Amino acid sequence: MDKLWPSRGAVAGVIIYRVVNACVLQTYFVPDEYWQSLEVAHRLVFGFGHLTWEWKEGIRGYAHPLLFALVYWLLKLFGLDSSFALGFCPRLVMGLFAALSDLCVYRLTAGYLESPSAATWAMLCSLTSWFSFYCMPRTLANSLEAALITVTLSIWFTSSSLRSSKCVWVCFSIGALSVLIRPTSAVVWLVVFGTHLVAATNKLDFILLHVLPVAVIAAFVSVALDSYFYGKFVVALWNFFKFNVLYDLGSLFGTHPWHWYLSQGIPVVFGTHLPLCLLGVVNVPSRRLLLFVVMCCYVVIHSLLSHKEFRFMVPLLPLAAVYAGHFCSTISGKWRTTVLVSLIVFNTPVAVYTSLIHQRGTLSVMRYLDGEAQEGRVESVLFLMPCHSTPLYSHFHHNISLRHLDCSPSLDVDYVGEDDRFYGDPVNWLNESYSHEKELPSHIVIYDLLEKELELLFGYKKYSKVEVFFHTHFHEKRIGQTVIVYRRWSH
Known part of the structure; x- marks a missing residue:
């Protein structure tokens, strides 16, 4: 050289x-x-x-x-x-x-x-x-x-x-x-x-x-x-x-x-x-x-x-x-x-x-969901997390519905994004967004911060906790220490 x-x-x-x-x-x-x-x-x-x-x-x-x-x-x-x-x-x-x-x-x-x-x-x-x-x-x-x-x-x-x-x-x-x-x-x-x-x-x-x-x-x-x-x-x-x-x-x-x-x-x-x-x-x-x-x-x-x-x-x-x-x-x-x-x-x-280590849960959960999809157990996924908390199809290579909260900006001072509406009242947002049981996703992903607030509703909707992934030692306002996956019993 x-x-x-x-x-x-x-x-x-x-x-x-x-x-x-x-x-x-x-x-x-x-x-x-x-x-x-x-x-x-x-x-x-x-x-x-x-x-x-x-x-x-x-x-x-x-x-x-x-x-x-x-x-x-x-x-x-x-x-x-x-x-x-x-x-x-x-x-x-x-x-x-x-x-x-x-x-x-x-x-x-x-x-x-x-x-x-x-x-x-x-x-x-x-x-x-x-x-x-x-x-x-x-x-x-x-x-x-x-x-x-x-x-x-x-x-x-x-x-x-x-x-x-x-x-x-x-x-x-x-x-x-x-x-x-x-x-x-x-x-x-x-x-x-x-x-x-x-x-x-x-x-x-x-x-x-x-x-x-x-x-x-x-x-x-x-x-x-x-x-x-x-x-x-x-x-x-x-x-x-x-x-x-x-x-x-x-x-x-x-x-x-x-x-x-x-x-x-x-x-x-x-x-x-x-x-x-x-x-x-x-x-x-x-x-x-x-x-x-x-x-x-x-x-x-x-x-x-x-x-x-x-x-x-x-x-x-x-x-x-x-x-x-x-x-x-x-x-x-x-x-x-x-x-x-x-x-x-x-x-x-x-x-x-x-x-x-720091912030690894949102990648770990995509690997888990990918494995679930390969076994035919995923029909659709709902991410109840801050916008864009996980990658999507680049880490989950299946043409299956992956819904996440929308946080597109707006110049309208009175505009309230979907993410803010959800965090304002998570239970009400879920009930309004999924009024018919047949529309419910097979998997829901949340941070642990929402677990207590949503666990009764999840039980009523026939969801059970199936996996927990460590995410970070330093939780923030909407970002928890662990990522949790819920799955419907019928799936």
Whole structure:
């Protein structure tokens, strides 16, 4: 391997590590991991499934779920489309993208900082990050966005002929793909490519020969792709921008103060790597601060939006690893060992707990229901849980009715969603929704928080508790510690 890549043994080790990482993930993180990717892909390939309101309003683009649709199509082609394979294979693909991101962190650091030692440490920092372990192999647009950004930057800052058309076209193309996957990555490219444009001797050629052609092609592909799958003319990127930026309607899903990323988001996501990153920023030569500027701009833009989530900061983890690696390479051997041991000791328990234990019940219950369906014991399922608490057909590959509470947003101030109506009076909602016994589902899934309130009604409706799955040690207002399955006696 050349000096911009680790040894072949290290490459193999990273790939194996991320494959294992993908295999051991047993927990649920956020709905988008399934509902904006795998469920869409399942409907595209197999013709049945549920689409959330975003897909009816044309806010989401199809570039991201098409990756998993390809995986599903191959599984279908070879007759391997079991529920297990549909849930596992996309995550395995994302594990490989995570490995590529780790390796490109090494390449980026080696080229950008011109230090193989810093590159080795940067890759170690990437591999030891608890949030990277927890999030990168998931089928989230944020994880794929992070990988594509890292790949692009590793090419951009290590090419021996940065001004060559080939390098620029490759970087612009991958960068454009990252924007199609998640438009927020445009912030990164405005800073990186904008800085290059300012320094370019022939700005007009750079714009006409590179920026404009790639932008036009990407826009055409985006519109053509989305319009084809939506069955009508749709500009999903523009709709996404209007909804989240111009109208800031993401606030319908929760709001946070402007400083949330600084006070909570980044400290949690970066964890023990945060002080190493900041120390690296302080010690790095001033000409190597562009990636830090990128990070700052990314945080500022996201801070201006009312709705904030931890996962939105995932693309910054590889960049933080670059500076953390630089700092680790500047300290003495004894302190390096101390830092490495500390990273492993503090990150491993958190990574293991969040990836194998915390919020695992909503995946366990889908495996159970799938087994029940294979035995012919499932006619329909009702999920009386907060919206999108479980995946659906991507983990339950049977064309059987799976009903969940609807929580589509509305601008009507007097609108009360189905989920709020249910939690306002669960017994009355069930009696009104299922007034005839023949309409009752064969299985009902709830959190333990509702058990006492509903157990009399379940007994009257001839349901009995059949399974209980541990979910979390930290219950919330509507999320309990266990997931419970009830089944009708007549089934």
